[in-house]
Amino acid sequence: MHAEMLVLQFSREVVDQPIIYRLVKDFDLEFNLLKAAINPRQEGLIVMELRGHPKDFRRGLKYLRDSGVKVRKVAGEVRRNEDRCYQCGTCTAVCPTGALHIERPSMAVAFEATRCSACELCCPTCPAHAMEVRLNRSAV
């Protein structure tokens, strides 16, 4: 399952087309609307979270772009699920900013969200799937 927060800008020409309906029906994607400003025959803007199988997701994005919708990604936010993290330290092998680091002598693995660049390198690296990408709602 892949999820991204997207800002879609619709030109006047495409605003009346059932684009979101197609995304759901043809590409099997789910969406969660966060903001929408659409008026008939005017430019429109939608902020939404789109999720689905990575392959469907890519095809869906291509469909959007091919239809003339301008698509922009909203930066995600990486957080640690403290229940899942078992403090191993594997993630420190890939974290480029030092947001994930080991405290000594306790050997506890700290996560300093303020140092995190949301590069997501830790997400597939964490054996316990503790590093989760969330959509940064404050950036919308």
Place this chain on the structure above:
Amino acid sequence: MVANYQVNKTYQEINEKIKKGQAVVVTAEEIIDLVRRKGEAAAARTVDVVTTGTFSPMCSSGAIINFGHTKPPIKASRVWLNNVPAYAGLAAVDVYLGATEPTADDPLNKVYPGEFKYGGGHVIQDLVAGKAVHLVAEAYGTDCYPNKRVEKDITLKQLVNAVLFNPRNCYQNYNCAVNLSNRTIYTYMGPLRPRAGNANFCTAGQLSPLFNDPYYRTIGIGTRIFLGGAVGYVCFPGTQHNPAKPRGENGIPLGPAGTLMVLGDLKKMSPRHLVGVSLLGYGCSLTVGMGIPIPMLNEEIAHYCAVTDEQLLAPIVDYGHDYPAATGRILGQVSYAQLKSGKMTLDGQEIPTVPLSSLVRAREVAQLLKEWIEKGQFLLGEPVDMLPGSEEIHCVRTASRDS
């Protein structure tokens, strides 16, 4: 073995003290200072049990499950749990679910590095967490077992039996992995950046069970242990158990040597101490929390339990070339004190070190086991047979070390 010790305790004596709630228990980290201050004999006199702990991915793990006879009965020949294949070449409804088995339709490493999001280890964790797991069983049908297909949701509670049975756990020492090639590689030792960008290691060092009993003086067949949050047992030497590996002067193996085969009732275990894991580009596994108590029979045991990270050496192995080519080459030795410090040097180059084994949770395990014993809830199991390698006579001049 004939030896004259100043301190001589038996399992029975120690168990009597445990039952009365009078046993003195310390962890394998706490004993270090005690021996340093009081000497080995005095420490052996004071302390009754030392608890060890480890918390690492242990791939050679799995569960024996009996999912109960169905109506009509089935002699299952192919079984999936949450779409993870389990081995069904056993009697009717017995299966073995291996920790590293990925979901049947996992893309594996086709999209490299594969993420291996769900597998046997995850099923085991879901089961102990009380979650329902979807079971599909197929059979060819016989006169006595006519059923050809069963599909149902099962929970751990409903299973007739569920036994965690791990053929090879608790390695005594392990490699420190680096990658001298020019590209990032993804191994069971975690991600390794090119040109020795990081060095990964995977043991709890001075807290790790077999580092504290290098000649298997007390850990043997029948030893009662902490396994996955419940009581378990050492049932045999683990696969690839090799006590003959070269050892340092202190008797500690310089590379992977002894291993343990362990089992315990999965129904009593907890998802906190059995964690299904995905190792990027490598596969699925199960992280196992294990703790082994070491009875303080004499001062020789105190001597071994007082081992420190400075005295424990891991072989440095290149997983970029040497490991996959099985050359057996070792680049050098590094102490666990160095590895835990966060950096080491290799050929003059400073390398960040990365643990894969959770020391925080290993301490938690050793502490929990200590509390169980202090409260009289956990008695020591005297081995019915010792592990290969225990017959070795290693002379330690303990008396002279006593201060």
